[in-house]
Amino acid sequence: MSCLMTTYVARSKQVAARMLGGEMMIMSPRDTTLFNLNDVGSVIWESADGQTPLDDIVARLCVEFDVAPEVARQDAETFIQELAEHGIMHVSDQPIGAEPPRQEPS
Amino acid sequence: MTLTATHELAIDIGGMPILVRTDSAEFAALLEDRYGSFIHAPSSGRIFTLDIDLIPPRTIVEDEDVSVRLESGRWIMTRGDFRAEFDPRTGHGWVRQSPNPYSIDGVLRILHSLFLAREGGFLVHAASAVRNGRAFLFAGVSGAGKTTLSRLAPPDVEVLTDEISYVRPSESGYVAFGTPFAGELARIGANLRAPLAALYLLVQGPENRIEPVDPAEAARAVLRNILFFAHDEELVGEVFKSVFDFVARVPVKRLIFTPDARVWELIV
Numbered sequence: 001m002s003c004l005m006t007t008y009v010a011r012s013k014q015v016a017a018r019m020l021g022g023e024m025m026i027m028s029p030r031d032t033t034l035f036n037l038n039d040v041g042s043v044i045w046e047s048a049d050g051q052t053p054l055d056d057i058v059a060r061l062c063v064e065f066d067v068a069p070e071v072a073r074q075d076a077e078t079f080i081q082e083l084a085e086h087g088i089m090h091v092s093d094q095p096i097g098a099e100p101p102r103q104e105p106s
Numbered sequence: 107m108t109l110t111a112t113h114e115l116a117i118d119i120g121g122m123p124i125l126v127r128t129d130s131a132e133f134a135a136l137l138e139d140r141y142g143s144f145i146h147a148p149s150s151g152r153i154f155t156l157d158i159d160l161i162p163p164r165t166i167v168e169d170e171d172v173s174v175r176l177e178s179g180r181w182i183m184t185r186g187d188f189r190a191e192f193d194p195r196t197g198h199g200w201v202r203q204s205p206n207p208y209s210i211d212g213v214l215r216i217l218h219s220l221f222l223a224r225e226g227g228f229l230v231h232a233a234s235a236v237r238n239g240r241a242f243l244f245a246g247v248s249g250a251g252k253t254t255l256s257r258l259a260p261p262d263v264e265v266l267t268d269e270i271s272y273v274r275p276s277e278s279g280y281v282a283f284g285t286p287f288a289g290e291l292a293r294i295g296a297n298l299r300a301p302l303a304a305l306y307l308l309v310q311g312p313e314n315r316i317e318p319v320d321p322a323e324a325a326r327a328v329l330r331n332i333l334f335f336a337h338d339e340e341l342v343g344e345v346f347k348s349v350f351d352f353v354a355r356v357p358v359k360r361l362i363f364t365p366d367a368r369v370w371e372l373i374v
Contacts, residue, residue, distance in 0.1 A: 016343040018350045021322040027329070027346045029339035034329055036322070 009057070009080050010050030010096035015088040017045070028086035035088075040065060041079055048089060050096030054080075116148045117141050117214065120272045120283040121299070122221055123148075124214065128158040133205045140207040143297040144286045154197040156190075156213070163204040174216055174336040181336070183216050185209075192217060215270065215287060216335050223341045226348045227274035229333040232305070234266040234282045234295075235259055235373075241282035241300040242373055243271050244361065245331045246308035251363065253290040255308065258367045267295035270333060273302065273352070280356055306361035306373075314369045317360040324358035325350055 011017075017026040024037040024045060037045055040061060047057045054076065061072040083089035090096055113134035116123040125148055128134055138145055170186030181199070183190040188209040192199030199217075203209035219229050232245035233252035244255050256268035266272075266282055269289030274281050280302040286294035307319060307327050319327070328349045334342065363369040 014339050014343065016346045018325070018346075020325055020350065020353075021320050023322040025322065025325060027342065029342040029346075030337075032334070032342055034326065036326070 005093045007054040008050055008052070008092050008095050009044075009048040009054055010090045010092075011045065011048050012088045012090060026088060028088050030087040033086050035083070035086075040075060044076055044079055048080075050090070050092075114148050115141070116146045116153065117144055117286075118146045118297075119144055119214065119218060119285055120222070120227075120274060122154070122218065124154045124156055124217065126156050126158060126210070128160065130158075130160055130205065133158065133160060136205065136207055137210070140211075140294075141286050142294055144284075144294065154192075154217070155199070156192070156210075157198075157200040158210065159200055159202040160205050161202055163206070172212065172216070172335050174220075174338075176336070176338055181216075181220060183213060183335075185212055188213060190216075192220075194220075211287065215333065218272065219334050220336060220341070222272070222274060223334065223336075223344050223348070225274060226344075226351060227272070227280075228345055228348055228352075229285075229287075230271050230273060230328065231269070231331040231333060232271040233268045233289075234271040234284075236264040236266060236282075236296070236298055236300040237262060237373060239300055240303035241266065242303055243273070243282060243305040244308050245271075245305055245327065247331070250308040251310050251365070252308065254365050255363065255369065256291050258365070258370060260367065260370050263370065263373075264296040264298055265291075265293075266298060268293075275348075275351070276301070280352065302356055304357045304359060306359055309360055309362045310364065311362040312364060314361075314363045314366065314372055316372055317362065319358050319360050321353055321358075324353040328353060328358070 014029050015026055024042040026035045058072045058076055062069050080089055084091050112129050114125055114127050115137050116125045172185045174183050181192045188203040190201040190213045201213050222228050232243040233256045234243045253268045256265045259265050266284035268291035270285055270287035272283040272285045281299050282302045283299045284295035284297045288294055334345050
């Protein structure tokens with residue numbers, strides 16, 4: 001992900017996610033890898049609507065978790081990269097069609 | 107494929123009979139011996155069919171992973187020792203394998219995992235047993251103690267399986283069915299069904315006790331033990347959803363146990 005262009009991230013609509021006991025769990029339908037999201041991951045996941053620039057998501061992380069922007073960006077990019085490799089997050093330099101989360105009621 | 111099917115056996119697991127047809131009397135006898143009380147007379151109701159195409163034994167690629175994929179509406183199932191196809195629209199399929207009980211057993215596990223995924227149920231690595239009309243599951247990977255616990259079951263307990271449990275939702279909760287899918291016990295389970303009372307996560311320890319498990323850990327543990335083979339994004343999502351529904355409705359606890367028959371005093 002380049003720092004020079006605006007990046008957008010979006011949850012895959014193929015992914016099922018559940019919040020249970022305060023913990024967000026998502027599974028890659030492609031390879032059944034299960035991800036347990038921590039608080040930072042949950043905020044990124046919830047914010048990944050395809051319309052919100054990554055810069056805005058990073059800014060939200062800085063405020064909510066009191067971390068430096070470069071740390072927040074590094075964490076976010078690592079997280080997004082991993083989810084993207086499993087086909088459960090899409091990354092683009094253009095806004096991505098909005099996809100409502102498929103989170104089931106816990 | 108056209109086969110001269112002279113021997114038919116309905117293998118009824120989880121209330122879903124599959125009529126297996128073979129032209130080999132020896133293989134039919136092998137199936138009767140292998141599946142015992144799970145073999146019923148062919149019924150006239152809705153039934154799936156599998157034609158067995160026996161081929162000579164050959165060198166089996168032991169480490170070849172199972173592959174299950176949907177192609178043109180048919181499930182294609184392959185492993186080192188078999189190739190099979192099943193069309194869910196017609197309820198008919200075939201298996202090409204050598205005369206051995208392990209290949210057809212693998213195909214049956216795959217088919218039932220597919221059937222159950224559509225119904226909110228699943229196959230799970232767990233022993234299960236019925237006591238006082240209620241079923242209990244004991245989940246764990248190999249070595250966790252599924253077979254040990256099954257061996258220690260007292261006479262009033264009916265073991266449904268020591269290896270792979272069969273779970274399906276019902277109006278009032280979940281029902282566990284016996285399966286012929288045996289582990290080290292090498293004995294098929296009782297062909298029974300009973301409402302599911304609890305699932306225990308097995309951990310061997312110095313004493314017998316039960317601990318609570320938080321819902322997220324319960325879901326993770328059940329997901330880890332699910333048997334699902336198909337590369338199918340929609341069905342994977344269905345199984346994921348089913349597991350969360352399951353842990354919301356069935357008590358999941360940790361059973362720490364020492365290999366001693368007294369552990370069964372806790373299972374009531």
